[in-house]
Amino acid sequence: MTDTEPAPAVRETAESIATMEIRGAATIASAAAEALAEQAEAAAAADATASDPAAFRASMRAAARTLRETRPTAVSLPNALRYVLQRMEGDSVDRLRLSVADASEAFVRQLDRAQEDLGRVGANRLADGDTVMTHCHSTDALACIEAAVEQGKSISAVVKETRPRQQGHITAEQLRDAGVPVTLIVDSAARRYLDEVDHVVVGADSIAADGGVINKIGTSGLAVNARERGVPIMTAAQTIKLHPETLTGHTVEIEMRDESEVIDAETRGEIGEIAVENPAFDVTPPRYMDAIVTEQGQFPPESIVTLMRELFGEGAAEPWAEP
Numbered sequence: 001m002t003d004t005e006p007a008p009a010v011r012e013t014a015e016s017i018a019t020m021e022i023r024g025a026a027t028i029a030s031a032a033a034e035a036l037a038e039q040a041e042a043a044a045a046a047d048a049t050a051s052d053p054a055a056f057r058a059s060m061r062a063a064a065r066t067l068r069e070t071r072p073t074a075v076s077l078p079n080a081l082r083y084v085l086q087r088m089e090g091d092s093v094d095r096l097r098l099s100v101a102d103a104s105e106a107f108v109r110q111l112d113r114a115q116e117d118l119g120r121v122g123a124n125r126l127a128d129g130d131t132v133m134t135h136c137h138s139t140d141a142l143a144c145i146e147a148a149v150e151q152g153k154s155i156s157a158v159v160k161e162t163r164p165r166q167q168g169h170i171t172a173e174q175l176r177d178a179g180v181p182v183t184l185i186v187d188s189a190a191r192r193y194l195d196e197v198d199h200v201v202v203g204a205d206s207i208a209a210d211g212g213v214i215n216k217i218g219t220s221g222l223a224v225n226a227r228e229r230g231v232p233i234m235t236a237a238q239t240i241k242l243h244p245e246t247l248t249g250h251t252v253e254i255e256m257r258d259e260s261e262v263i264d265a266e267t268r269g270e271i272g273e274i275a276v277e278n279p280a281f282d283v284t285p286p287r288y289m290d291a292i293v294t295e296q297g298q299f300p301p302e303s304i305v306t307l308m309r310e311l312f313g314e315g316a317a318e319p320w321a322e323p
């Protein structure tokens, strides 16, 4: 490891996030915070950084940049890096290392607590006997359904498989394990099944200042259909999903993933010159979303900007940037 080269543990985490072995906005955030603690540990032991606080800090910024560059859409990732780096303090490497370890632990603890609190808030929107429809796999959305079940409500679920990676299967298995009767459907069957559904519950990778919800591709079409069928839809999103850069008018980058997630190599050979695109996320305009459920309560999407200003001020720092 040179003074700015990330530790192997950081490179492994970055690789796992990029390949989606580690995925889901909240899970990515805790993995990133933990990777920074591992970087601090490694930098405190490496010749180039062990006795040089400035070099130690530079190595932490470099590690954060490596993690930041893995996937562009879920803001929980830069928000996690910000949380830890902004709490890095001390004039010795040992103090710096300790402050990073403490911040990383505190961040992961807060994330877990926030999800529990959010689950209880979201569960209040669900009634005994409800059928919910889900899209993709969101631990925040699942927390709401599981909390409703824990409150003694009987809930069943229609689960969209969510092409191309079929993360709906993970949701289906987790709900089944929580005792929720599950029906798995293909994405294009969603409108047909909305007539049998009382509530749509989705997660979010980022929430924009105007209340736009950035979530797995297909969410916006589902939301429009839900509105047309008169089915309420909520997004479960811890405040770590609020995107501070959108407070100053920036848009959220939508990740374009490889076509191999959509077609296999044989099909590619057969279809020749046909272009394939694979956007991972879309934006649901606030008018199609009934509520954003956070650990700090539930909000009409248009009012989320007030909470964002309270939490972030007018914008976002980039503590990983070169000074």
Ligand SMILES: O=P(O)(O)OC[C@H]1O[C@H](OP(=O)(O)O)[C@H](O)[C@@H]1O
Binding pocket: 023, 024, 025, 026, 027, 136, 137, 138, 139, 140, 141, 167, 202, 203, 204, 205, 215, 216, 280
């Ligand atoms: O934080 P939690 O609620 O677990 O997940 C939030 C969102 O993260 C996922 O993205 P991906 O699977 O990483 O592309 C899904 O879009 C999901 O709704």
